[in-house]
Amino acid sequence: MHPHPATIHVARAQHHLRWDNSIPPIHHVASGAVIEFDLLDAANGQIGPDATVAAIETLDFGQVDQVNGPIFVTGAEPGDTLQIDLLDLQPADWGWTAIIPGFGLLADEFTTPALKIWRLSNGWADFAPGIRIPLAPFCGEIGLAPGAAGALSTIPPYRHGGNMDTKHLTSGATLYLPVEAPGALFSLGDGHAAQGDGEVCGTAIETPMRATVRLTVRKDLSINAPQFQTGGPLTPHTNTAPYYATDGIGPDLLEAARDAIRHMITHLQRAYGLSRADAYMLCSVAVDLKLAEVVDAPNWVVSAFLPLSIFGER
Amino acid sequence: MHPHPATIHVARAQHHLRWDNSIPPIHHVASGAVIEFDLLDAANGQIGPDATVAAIETLDFGQVDQVNGPIFVTGAEPGDTLQIDLLDLQPADWGWTAIIPGFGLLADEFTTPALKIWRLSNGWADFAPGIRIPLAPFCGEIGLAPGAAGALSTIPPYRHGGNMDTKHLTSGATLYLPVEAPGALFSLGDGHAAQGDGEVCGTAIETPMRATVRLTVRKDLSINAPQFQTGGPLTPHTNTAPYYATDGIGPDLLEAARDAIRHMITHLQRAYGLSRADAYMLCSVAVDLKLAEVVDAPNWVVSAFLPLSIFGER
Numbered sequence: 001m002h003p004h005p006a007t008i009h010v011a012r013a014q015h016h017l018r019w020d021n022s023i024p025p026i027h028h029v030a031s032g033a034v035i036e037f038d039l040l041d042a043a044n045g046q047i048g049p050d051a052t053v054a055a056i057e058t059l060d061f062g063q064v065d066q067v068n069g070p071i072f073v074t075g076a077e078p079g080d081t082l083q084i085d086l087l088d089l090q091p092a093d094w095g096w097t098a099i100i101p102g103f104g105l106l107a108d109e110f111t112t113p114a115l116k117i118w119r120l121s122n123g124w125a126d127f128a129p130g131i132r133i134p135l136a137p138f139c140g141e142i143g144l145a146p147g148a149a150g151a152l153s154t155i156p157p158y159r160h161g162g163n164m165d166t167k168h169l170t171s172g173a174t175l176y177l178p179v180e181a182p183g184a185l186f187s188l189g190d191g192h193a194a195q196g197d198g199e200v201c202g203t204a205i206e207t208p209m210r211a212t213v214r215l216t217v218r219k220d221l222s223i224n225a226p227q228f229q230t231g232g233p234l235t236p237h238t239n240t241a242p243y244y245a246t247d248g249i250g251p252d253l254l255e256a257a258r259d260a261i262r263h264m265i266t267h268l269q270r271a272y273g274l275s276r277a278d279a280y281m282l283c284s285v286a287v288d289l290k291l292a293e294v295v296d297a298p299n300w301v302v303s304a305f306l307p308l309s310i311f312g313e314r
Numbered sequence: 315m316h317p318h319p320a321t322i323h324v325a326r327a328q329h330h331l332r333w334d335n336s337i338p339p340i341h342h343v344a345s346g347a348v349i350e351f352d353l354l355d356a357a358n359g360q361i362g363p364d365a366t367v368a369a370i371e372t373l374d375f376g377q378v379d380q381v382n383g384p385i386f387v388t389g390a391e392p393g394d395t396l397q398i399d400l401l402d403l404q405p406a407d408w409g410w411t412a413i414i415p416g417f418g419l420l421a422d423e424f425t426t427p428a429l430k431i432w433r434l435s436n437g438w439a440d441f442a443p444g445i446r447i448p449l450a451p452f453c454g455e456i457g458l459a460p461g462a463a464g465a466l467s468t469i470p471p472y473r474h475g476g477n478m479d480t481k482h483l484t485s486g487a488t489l490y491l492p493v494e495a496p497g498a499l500f501s502l503g504d505g506h507a508a509q510g511d512g513e514v515c516g517t518a519i520e521t522p523m524r525a526t527v528r529l530t531v532r533k534d535l536s537i538n539a540p541q542f543q544t545g546g547p548l549t550p551h552t553n554t555a556p557y558y559a560t561d562g563i564g565p566d567l568l569e570a571a572r573d574a575i576r577h578m579i580t581h582l583q584r585a586y587g588l589s590r591a592d593a594y595m596l597c598s599v600a601v602d603l604k605l606a607e608v609v610d611a612p613n614w615v616v617s618a619f620l621p622l623s624i625f626g627e628r
């Protein structure tokens with residue numbers, strides 16, 4: 001039995017492709033409603049478990065990062081906060097990771113498309129012999145409609161949420177988003193089975209997802225950007241062994257992040273014999289970017305952390 | 315008995331204030347040597363356990379971030395890597411954290427000096443009733459001399475190390491730095507008893523430190539920026555409970571980091587009744603900055619993570 005029986009079900013086809021407060025809600029719910037979403041992957045069904053790299057070459061970017069909804073929550077007014085309890089997140093038994101030309105932190109250096117199809121089973125995804133990633137499912141897209149009229153792309157995140165791609169929003173976490181439009185107009189999408197902080201190649205382990213959430217209007221809290229509480233300690237399935245880290249150091253944080261990932265790709269090639277493309281994709285699904293220091297002007301330190309637990313180290 | 319008997323001892327007074335390959339080495343050692351450093355805090359003794367905020371007002375910045383050394387490691391040549399095994403790190407029984415006008419991520423918003431003196435005992439530092447920080451000692455400054463002639467400030471970090479302020483370089487970690495000058499010319503300083511990723515107010519729990527390291531020349535490894543392996547899982551003493559996180563979202567990572575910390579300061583004031591200055595200092599010693607995503611152009615997400623374990627939550 002499901003511990004949180006959903007009163008509302010949202011089907012795969014009930015999606016939209018822009019953040020826009022003029023999109024008619026598919027449901028009106030009371031504060032406290034529990035809703036179950038059946039979500040296609042972020043390619044909106046263009047990539048299946050038997051796909052080849054040809055699917056990346058012909059990918060229609062105008063159809064990606066669809067979000068399911070919107071849900072009108074009665075009583076939610078601009079200035080309120082919508083509390084989103086992430087009750088249950090169940091990925092499909094397969095997923096994909098891709099290098100999509102023109103997209104990603106090192107887009108200028110990775111211009112050839114690549115596609116990896118994953119089998120997901122018993123909480124793990126096998127990358128290669130001896131390398132496996134523990135699943136930690138979450139939704140990359142969790143957002144509300146903007147207050148201003150007009151349509152916004154679903155690719156970037158905003159102060160009202162959207163494509164935050166935040167790996168710590170796993171089951172048990174609670175997210176808070178600022179309400180800008182009456183009814184909040186909540187939507188959800190972009191299932192990820194696992195990801196590193198940064199999502200550096202632009203894709204995680206992308207997967208269809210069944211997601212159950214509770215939506216609650218909070219009149220007592222006013223925020224102006226996303227906030228959240230995790231369900232427990234961070235990354236309990238990966239933080240079980242040492243990490244190997246590579247630094248990028250310099251006055252520009254984005255360039256320092258690029259350098260840290262470049263050095264990690266070189267390390268993965270040298271230490272584990274991976275191809276450059278595989279190393280980049282492994283960084284995207286498993287390597288975490290941290291800001292070590294942002295005060296010792298003029299040079300900041302960004303570190304890329306590789307969990308050695310994925311190689312079976314303890 | 316110490317498990318790694320040091321053959322060389324470096325005294326507090328054996329320090330210098332610039333990275334410069336013309337500074338004469340205080341010792342010549344063989345590869346594999348174990349060295350014990352007795353380090354003053356980063357204010358070079360200007361702040362003591364009984365100091366008041368007046369010490370910040372009169373702080374001579376020309377004397378801060380001294381590093382002890384340099385140590386000439388026989389056989390180290392440009393292009394080699396120096397492996398630094400961090401064998402033992404013992405902070406003093408006190409430390410300090412300060413807001414220093416003109417310094418820190420929110421320097422323009424915190425223009426009044428502040429000083430907090432900590433007692434450190436049994437592995438903990440008490441911040442306020444009900445808030446205590448587990449110690450995780452490391453050295454902020456670990457570096458080699460540059461290859462080029464001339465003197466570099468010890469405030470910023472460089473590709474050859476220096477003020478990396480990397481909290482994960484605790485006892486048991488191994489750091490790799492690229493050798494630029496013959497003999498590597500290793501120096502160490504800036505003891506920290508605890509710090510968040512980012513060190514946002516510009517100071518950690520600053521403390522005198524006794525540090526024991528092993529220096530090994532690696533001819534088989536060539537890198538061009540710092541790399542390291544941690545001694546075990548990350549932050550085992552703080553990652554024991556949920557975290558509360560605040561986001562900064564936008565096209566500039568440094569401004570997004572500022573926003574994330576601004577929101578966390580507001581949260582700490584509202585949820586725990588802290589003053590703005592105390593909240594900023596607590597962020598610096600306990601809150602971690604992560605790059606959630608750096609690919610959903612044009613908006614990136616920086617998240618500030620507050621470990622609820624410091625409030626006794628489990």
